[in-house]
Amino acid sequence: MEYFDLVVIGSGPGGYVGAIRAAQLGLKTAVIEKNKTFGGACLNVGCIPSKALLQSSEYYHEALHDFKSHGINIESVKLDLATMMARKNKIVADLTGGIEFLFNKNKITSIKGAGKIINANTIVVTEASDTKVQIQTKNIMIATGSVPAELPFLKYDETKILSSTGALALDYVPKEMLIVGGGAIGLEMGSVWARLGSKVTVIEFADKICALMDQDCINVLVRSMKKLGVLFMTSTKVTASRSVGGRVELDYESLTDAKKSSIQGDVVLVSAGRKAFTEGLGLENVQIEKDERGCIKINNHYQTNINNIFAVGDVTTGPMLAHKAEEEGVAVAEIIATGYGHVNYRTLPSVIYTHPEVASVGMTEVQAIAAGIETNTGKFLFAANGRAKAKGSTEGFVKIITDKITDRIIGGHIVGAGACELLSEIVIAMEFGGSSEDLARSFHAHPTLSEVVREAALAVDKRQRQG
Numbered sequence: 001m002e003y004f005d006l007v008v009i010g011s012g013p014g015g016y017v018g019a020i021r022a023a024q025l026g027l028k029t030a031v032i033e034k035n036k037t038f039g040g041a042c043l044n045v046g047c048i049p050s051k052a053l054l055q056s057s058e059y060y061h062e063a064l065h066d067f068k069s070h071g072i073n074i075e076s077v078k079l080d081l082a083t084m085m086a087r088k089n090k091i092v093a094d095l096t097g098g099i100e101f102l103f104n105k106n107k108i109t110s111i112k113g114a115g116k117i118i119n120a121n122t123i124v125v126t127e128a129s130d131t132k133v134q135i136q137t138k139n140i141m142i143a144t145g146s147v148p149a150e151l152p153f154l155k156y157d158e159t160k161i162l163s164s165t166g167a168l169a170l171d172y173v174p175k176e177m178l179i180v181g182g183g184a185i186g187l188e189m190g191s192v193w194a195r196l197g198s199k200v201t202v203i204e205f206a207d208k209i210c211a212l213m214d215q216d217c218i219n220v221l222v223r224s225m226k227k228l229g230v231l232f233m234t235s236t237k238v239t240a241s242r243s244v245g246g247r248v249e250l251d252y253e254s255l256t257d258a259k260k261s262s263i264q265g266d267v268v269l270v271s272a273g274r275k276a277f278t279e280g281l282g283l284e285n286v287q288i289e290k291d292e293r294g295c296i297k298i299n300n301h302y303q304t305n306i307n308n309i310f311a312v313g314d315v316t317t318g319p320m321l322a323h324k325a326e327e328e329g330v331a332v333a334e335i336i337a338t339g340y341g342h343v344n345y346r347t348l349p350s351v352i353y354t355h356p357e358v359a360s361v362g363m364t365e366v367q368a369i370a371a372g373i374e375t376n377t378g379k380f381l382f383a384a385n386g387r388a389k390a391k392g393s394t395e396g397f398v399k400i401i402t403d404k405i406t407d408r409i410i411g412g413h414i415v416g417a418g419a420c421e422l423l424s425e426i427v428i429a430m431e432f433g434g435s436s437e438d439l440a441r442s443f444h445a446h447p448t449l450s451e452v453v454r455e456a457a458l459a460v461d462k463r464q465r466q467g
Contacts, residue, residue, distance in 0.1 A: 002109070004030045006336060007123055007137040008329075009115040009281065012040020013322040014313035015143030016099050018329020023106040025337035030135065031108055032115035032125055037092075038099040040145050042322040044092060045165040050188055052088040053168065054353055057195040060084075061228075066392065079196060081173065088168070111135070117282035120306050139308045139336050142296060143329060144281065146274040146314035153240050154180065154270050160248050161241070162269045164189065170267070173197045178250060178265035180238050182209045184352045186271030187225070191354045194228040201231040201263065203238055203252060210358075213350065214365075214413035217358045220396050221415060224356055241268070276315045291317065301341070302332050310335075324348055347430045349423055356396045357419035361427050362411035365401055374404035378436060378459030380452050382416045387447040393417035398456035400426065400436055407435040407460070418449055425453050436460035 005027035008015045015031060016038060022029045037044055063077045103110045113127040117140065125133045148163035150156055158166035167189045173196045179186045182204035194200040202209075209232065210218050222232060235255040242249050249264045276295045283290070288304045289297045296304055296311040303310055310332045313325030324343075331341030352358040368375045379399045382388040396416025402409050412426030429439055439457035444450050458464045 001134055001136055002030070004028050004109070004135065004137040006030075006139045006141060006333070007032065007115075007135055008141045008143055009117075009123070010040060010143035010145055010313075010315075011038040011099065011110075012143060012145045012313065012325065013042050014145070014325030014329040015040065015141070016102070016329075017326040018141055018143065018312065018333050019108050020102055020106050021330045022333035022337065023108050025333060027333065027337055029106075029108050030111055030137070031103065032111045032113065032123065032135075034112075034114040036112075037096040038103075038110070039092075039096045040143075041147070042145075043095055043099070045168060047322050048095060049088045049092055049168045050164070050185075050192075051353060052091050053084065053192045054188060054355075056084045056087065057192045058355055061195040069392065079173070081171065081196070085169070085171070114280055116280060117285055117288075117309070120286055120308055139310065141329070141332050142278075142281065142304075142309065142311040142315055143313050143325065144277045144315050145325075146320055147277050148270070149273045149275045151180070151238070151270055151272055154238075154268060156270070160243070160267055162267055164269070164271065167193075167269045174266035175199065176201070176265040178203065178248070178263060178268045179271055180250075180268060181271035181273065182206070182232065182234070183271055183273065184210070184350075186269065187221070187352055187354050189269055189271070190230055191225065191228070194225070194230050199229060199231075201233065201265070203236050203250070203263075204232065204234045205237055205255070207235045207255075209234065210352065212364075213352075213358060213360050214399065216399065217360070217396075217413050217415035221352065221354055221356060221358050224395060225354065274314065274320055278315060293317070301335055302328060318345075319348065319350065321348070321350065344431060347427050349420075349427055351420040351423070353420065356393075356416045358413075358415045359419035359423035360411075360413045361423055362409070362430060363401060364411060364413065368401060368410060373410065375410070376402050376404050376407070376436075376460050378402075378456045378461070378464070380455035380459050380464055382449070382452055384455075385447070385449060385452050387449050388417070388452070390447070391417065391449075393449075398422070398452045400439070400453075400456045400460055402436045402460050407437055409434055409436060409439070414453075416449075416452075422450060422453055425450060 006022045006029045008019045008031045011033040019031045113125040123135045177198045177200045179202045182202045190200045237253045240251040248268045253260045295317045312328035314320040327343045334341035349361045381397045383394040388394045399413045401411035436457040444454045455464045
């Protein structure tokens with residue numbers, strides 16, 4: 001029987017990054033993974049494969065519609081979906097193999113099987129052969145992530161009723177795709193299949209798409225997706241489903257006028273959120289507490305009600321984001337090894353990887369007003385930027401929100417090409433308590449898209465120099 005300083009259950013972003021940091025700090029560390037490959041949902045059936053398909057479908061759409069304006073004439077453009085999917089699969093395989101390499105490099109013991117907590121210092125792992133291995137440890141980190149939430153009348157079969165996993169693995173382009181839920185996953189997958197030729201309809205219960213994000217940004221995104229042919233139905237509740245002639249029919253009700261109707265599609269992607277995965281972990285053996293949503297309760301040091309058992313990432317409350325899980329995993333490793341660890345949630349970025357991308361950090365204007373903060377706002381359009389014009393990426397803008405009294409940046413919101421990369425500049429400024437004046441007085445190479453960030457910072461004080 002081996003004895004460890006830390007055993008991590010789950011090898012997603014929170015688990016594998018936290019394990020590596022723990023090993024770097026001198027802790028004898030092991031990682032338990034129930035699936036065949038490392039990386040969790042993000043790497044295997046989420047963040048990475050979706051970005052691969054988003055990129056490929058964007059190239060395909062550009063070849064069909066945009067190359068002519070650059071003087072590039074292609075007589076015919078043909079979609080090879082099998083090759084597109086094979087590329088996606090290779091990227092996933094390369095990266096999962098990379099995690100295994102990092103485990104070996106950092107002398108982390110990897111154990112394949114389902115881990116179950118027996119007591120605060122003991123885990124039993126059931127391997128694929130049904131062999132049971134017992135492990136002793138000083139500390140446990142639960143990093144088992146989340147799984148797609150399922151609606152009672154839309155059970156996944158991954159053929160007609162798809163989770164995000166099924167939507168990443170279709171071997172044909174559906175003529176019509178219905179998406180239940182207008183969050184990031186639904187919008188990203190809708191973008192992929194709309195570019196490849198599907199007629200996509202997004203059905204959203206709320207009265208707005210991505211209601212918690214900056215609505216000026218979301219309005220730009222929705223307009224762009226409508227140009228792709230995507231139809232949006234907001235304030236709409238799906239009530240039932242049935243199979244009709246090999247297709248799926250959904251019943252729905254308008255929440256504004258109670259009108260009922262139905263709609264058919266070849267496939268339905270259910271994008272109604274995700275839920276914490278705690279099945280079979282043995283939480284009941286140590287009476288670990290969960291909240292009403294099934295998430296593990298933790299304190300400010302990521303401890304459960306059992307002091308040496310920690311939990312990070314999607315299995316806890318808060319935004320289900322890979323980079324949030326990573327930082328929490330690192331924080332736990334540092335708390336165990338040094339007594340100190342910290343995550344600044346005020347600088348937690350959120351991104352929707354559509355085209356244009358939407359990227360946000362900190363407060364929106366609406367949230368700032370609700371918090372009683374007086375604000376100044378600077379906004380600048382990509383359309384007034386020379387590099388954006390040269391690239392043909394003039395859609396969208398950068399918006400920077402500051403505290404009116406201190407000028408400290410409290411929010412940044414971008415919609416446009418490369419928004420996810422440009423946002424990091426604002427994130428770093430906020431991490432250091434920076435002001436719009438700090439950004440405005442910083443060199444930005446010309447011509448670059450990053451100048452839009454600087455101009456937005458200048459616009460806070462109405463000093464923008466372009467446009």
